[in-house]
Amino acid sequence: MTSSPQFEIQARGLVKRFGNFTAVRDVTLEIPKGIIFGFLGPNGSGKSTTVKMLTGLLQPSAGEITVAGMPPDPADPNSRRAIGVLPEGNALFHSLTLMEHLRLSGPLYGLTEEQTESRAQQLLTALDLWDVRDTYSDQASYGMAKKCSLAMALLHNPRVLFLDEPFEGIDPASGRGIKDLLGLLAARGVTIFLTSHILEIAQQLVQSFAIIREGQIVCRKDMADVAQEGRTLEDYYFEHVGRPEIGEWDWLG
Amino acid sequence: MAELLKWQWLAYWRRILRGGTSVKGNLLVMGLLAVPALARYGTFLRDVRKQTAEGNTSLLEILLAALLLLCLQPGWDAAGLAIGTRDMARFPLSAPHRFGLRVLSRFVSPISWAFVAFIAGGIWPVLALRHPLHSAAAYLFLMAAGFAAGLAVSDLSQTAKAALPIRLAWLALAVGAGLWWAWTRTFPPLPSHLVILAGAGQWWAILFAVILAGIAAYCARCALPWMLKHSPRKGRSRPARSARRMSLLSRELRLQSKLAEVRKNWLISSALGLYLVVADRPEPDALRVMLGVLAFLSIAVAMNSFGFDGVPGLDRFLLMPLKSIRIFLAKNRAFAIAVCGPTLPLAILAAWRFGWREGTADLLEGCALCFAMLAWGNITSVLRPENAGSSAGGNVIDQFLAIIIIGITTAGAIGALRATPQAAPFYLSTLVVVFAALYAGSLWWSAGYFGRQYERIRQALS
Numbered sequence: 001m002t003s004s005p006q007f008e009i010q011a012r013g014l015v016k017r018f019g020n021f022t023a024v025r026d027v028t029l030e031i032p033k034g035i036i037f038g039f040l041g042p043n044g045s046g047k048s049t050t051v052k053m054l055t056g057l058l059q060p061s062a063g064e065i066t067v068a069g070m071p072p073d074p075a076d077p078n079s080r081r082a083i084g085v086l087p088e089g090n091a092l093f094h095s096l097t098l099m100e101h102l103r104l105s106g107p108l109y110g111l112t113e114e115q116t117e118s119r120a121q122q123l124l125t126a127l128d129l130w131d132v133r134d135t136y137s138d139q140a141s142y143g144m145a146k147k148c149s150l151a152m153a154l155l156h157n158p159r160v161l162f163l164d165e166p167f168e169g170i171d172p173a174s175g176r177g178i179k180d181l182l183g184l185l186a187a188r189g190v191t192i193f194l195t196s197h198i199l200e201i202a203q204q205l206v207q208s209f210a211i212i213r214e215g216q217i218v219c220r221k222d223m224a225d226v227a228q229e230g231r232t233l234e235d236y237y238f239e240h241v242g243r244p245e246i247g248e249w250d251w252l253g
Numbered sequence: 254m255a256e257l258l259k260w261q262w263l264a265y266w267r268r269i270l271r272g273g274t275s276v277k278g279n280l281l282v283m284g285l286l287a288v289p290a291l292a293r294y295g296t297f298l299r300d301v302r303k304q305t306a307e308g309n310t311s312l313l314e315i316l317l318a319a320l321l322l323l324c325l326q327p328g329w330d331a332a333g334l335a336i337g338t339r340d341m342a343r344f345p346l347s348a349p350h351r352f353g354l355r356v357l358s359r360f361v362s363p364i365s366w367a368f369v370a371f372i373a374g375g376i377w378p379v380l381a382l383r384h385p386l387h388s389a390a391a392y393l394f395l396m397a398a399g400f401a402a403g404l405a406v407s408d409l410s411q412t413a414k415a416a417l418p419i420r421l422a423w424l425a426l427a428v429g430a431g432l433w434w435a436w437t438r439t440f441p442p443l444p445s446h447l448v449i450l451a452g453a454g455q456w457w458a459i460l461f462a463v464i465l466a467g468i469a470a471y472c473a474r475c476a477l478p479w480m481l482k483h484s485p486r487k488g489r490s491r492p493a494r495s496a497r498r499m500s501l502l503s504r505e506l507r508l509q510s511k512l513a514e515v516r517k518n519w520l521i522s523s524a525l526g527l528y529l530v531v532a533d534r535p536e537p538d539a540l541r542v543m544l545g546v547l548a549f550l551s552i553a554v555a556m557n558s559f560g561f562d563g564v565p566g567l568d569r570f571l572l573m574p575l576k577s578i579r580i581f582l583a584k585n586r587a588f589a590i591a592v593c594g595p596t597l598p599l600a601i602l603a604a605w606r607f608g609w610r611e612g613t614a615d616l617l618e619g620c621a622l623c624f625a626m627l628a629w630g631n632i633t634s635v636l637r638p639e640n641a642g643s644s645a646g647g648n649v650i651d652q653f654l655a656i657i658i659i660g661i662t663t664a665g666a667i668g669a670l671r672a673t674p675q676a677a678p679f680y681l682s683t684l685v686v687v688f689a690a691l692y693a694g695s696l697w698w699s700a701g702y703f704g705r706q707y708e709r710i711r712q713a714l715s
Binding site: 055056057058059074075077078080081085087089090091092093094095096097098099100103104105107108109113133134135136 | 493494495496497498499500501504507508511562563564565566568569571572573574575576577704707708711
């Protein structure tokens, strides 16, 4: 498959099966450079599975992917250097402190010791982790671990960022900082692919979005079109995903 | 309560059935080993009974002490309950119901059934004492006391506050028993002796056993709510100081240094070193056999090298710009340093005590074993990985095959030194070269398999 240079993330006909269960069906995405793309959907709809395929953590059962012009192959270090990933579950080593995660990552991505130290200090300070940098990752709170994983994703200045639920478990001040940071990165040409359950944040942050339900993309829109129609991202979300009905249960309350 | 116990039972077996080939394999092997073990135990009980009937209670004394320790030891819980006591605390149960559930939960696993069988069998030789009813009553109360004390210790050990004092108490007891033996050359006095006293007609021994059981039951009853009120024990409580430099190798070394197998290896190597230094006439073959034993004790670390990382660690490895062979090399080097490193001084000590030829032979045997363990470990690490905690675990069938490899290497080393001492270094060097070549092949194959099949490995670890 030849990738179009204007698209940083391209996926065609992505399918992922686990035995008889099909988690993702025929997902096609084309995401241009320098935008923040929101990938939304309810629990179990296939968001994280899609992110795992786009980042090479899972192999698609069918379909083709290119990210930054390369297939996401874990065996190819160049494809790894081009992307930064905040994966589901944060993927931290339990025997290392938050600071040590960055000190381990830097040299692997070709940074010098000085570069690693200076970037790590900037990132940990910006994410309000500097004072707790010596905490082991398995003793850190969920939000702290998430921010550490985000710092690892940013440390080597990737071309494409994949963020799986970056605002989940994050305090409001840090959340605001992350939002500003992502806006700055996109303005500098970094492509950001994020999943989120927090529709208010997605509404403010993304320039384009897709809604996935039961493994299939059911809606794909640019925020400019949404604004022109006088609607919100939330309107589209509930239109395609629906709301669970809460009956009048006389036993509750 | 019956409903919760039913769910506990279902959750336990579901965990076993969904636990992959290793868990099932381990259970199968344990089941197969239990049959000859129980048969051998039956023969031993017959001998103890015969000796007791003849008026000699020395073997019975040892048996009773062992059974009392069996009641106390935490293996009842180590069988791994699917729903822990702390999880059970969320249900609105009264204190007696919660305690009852805690007691009955100890009998969910087949390991506890084997323990019960061993303890029940112990009553047979006890009945051969002069006053069988007295001794049986004392035996039952004493075992109940042991069980209740074990329950209390197990609960208290789960809290951050009591874990260290309990460990220190165990250590003090072990040291005290050792010193008692060293000074008196007799068995230290244990509560199990009450059974023999009761069998001799001392009625107060029964009373004492009843009091012990009552105190232990009361302690167990109090320990449970105390445990639920206090924070659980964690691996590390003090804040760390991040290392100035961190590499894949240093990460692996830190990980391995915390493993139970590696710590045991250091302890045994130190003891062997002490033996070589202080013994009047140390036996050269003993060291060679012990190298094989050390290899067997630590093989699980090499055999499940991704088990300690779990899915998060594996994902991180995959996201980093690394060729998989670099991951294996880092893990293998850490194993060679952390696990095989402590045995290196033994070769130097052997050379000092037995001459350079013996020392060289031991060194070569150690190298051959290290390459053999790494070769086998790389293959099983990708073929049958499983989640591991503070110890490596590993598949019993794979470990059995590892014993064969280690056994052949060790026997080969001993045989070569006995048959042709002059040529032994040459034979052993050849063995090292062969295992090094096998290791290189395993590294190449495992790294390739990891690249192709990481999704399967990820699935096995999740």
